[in-house]
Amino acid sequence: MIGPLVLTIPMVAILGYGILEVKRSRPVGIAISLLTIAALAFLWFPELASTIAVALGLSTGDDLVIVAWVGLVTLITLNLHLRLRQQTEMVTRLTRQIAIAGRQAQQDLAGPDGISRLNTVAGVELLPRS
């Protein structure tokens, strides 16, 4: 009884993670949640895993648990990739704003010859020094 109890704690944590991720990516969040619920069911009702395993052409319920675990890890990896992508989008927006603000500042501070002496904005180099 200790085994399923110990495994239930991280499974519930992963389920919570999946539910929270629904807001960010619905298909991935729902898939993680459903797969975790299935894994919890297999943990507490091993005979259910065996029945489904036979129906799916897998030899034993243990194999099904492993397949479910691999699927879960794959989904979490995919989710991390999507999260990284979101971070990249934020970096993109920030970079764009700095570039446009830098160009604007250069124009605003241009000297009588029309050439700006401003080379950096917030420590970011606007033009490579030649």
Next chain:
Amino acid sequence: MAATTVPAHVARPLVPVFETPAIQPSLDRVVVAVPALNEAPYISRVVADVIHAGFECVVIDDGSTDETSAIARRAGASVVRHSITLGQGGALQTGIDWAPARGADVIVTFDADGQHRAADIAALLQGLRSQDADFALGSRFLGAAVNMPRLRRFLLRGAIWFTRFETGMNVTDTHNGLRAMTRRGAMTLALRQNGMAHASEILHEIARSQLTWVEVPVTIDYSAETLAKGQSGLDFVAILVDLLMGRLAR
């Protein structure tokens, strides 16, 4: 018989109050946005050609480590410089954000490697005007693709069919960087694909916006340099993966 003169305000054609005049895009100020990454050998000629054709040019330097920015500025372009490299899609969106904010009525996107012809810009503008469209998309398959390798042609054909299926737009070309858009069209674009998948994303966004578009024959010149920097077969796979991941992230 005494000559009668018609006052100017009467001579003008009258528009009945119940008739709304067709909305013509104001094409007064055209800005050509050129995303560039380490294009020092070509950028001077590209900027000079665009300016010689009578258009303003903004080069979006995507974090080049060579003299691209300085050369472009000397050639007469405005330069907006990314502090880090984002990718062509990221640079293009910077140009699309920057130009309307500076009063551009039309934004033209133009590659920095010299494969586009500045003379085609006028044809794109004519396409916008004559069709009252918000997007004019250059098509090398309606125009000409000089020295285009067979593999590239084959891959592009596949990409065109995919685009038609995915967007419902009956386009004859895809992933052509030469296009023009009105300010209204530009405001509908918010590209999230920083890499090469942005070209497919633009078509997807045009389809979603339900604004009018037209294709215009243009010429693409392939040289050893442009082919070396261009897309390979593997890039097409990367584009598909990027598009899929982009959808999942929404």
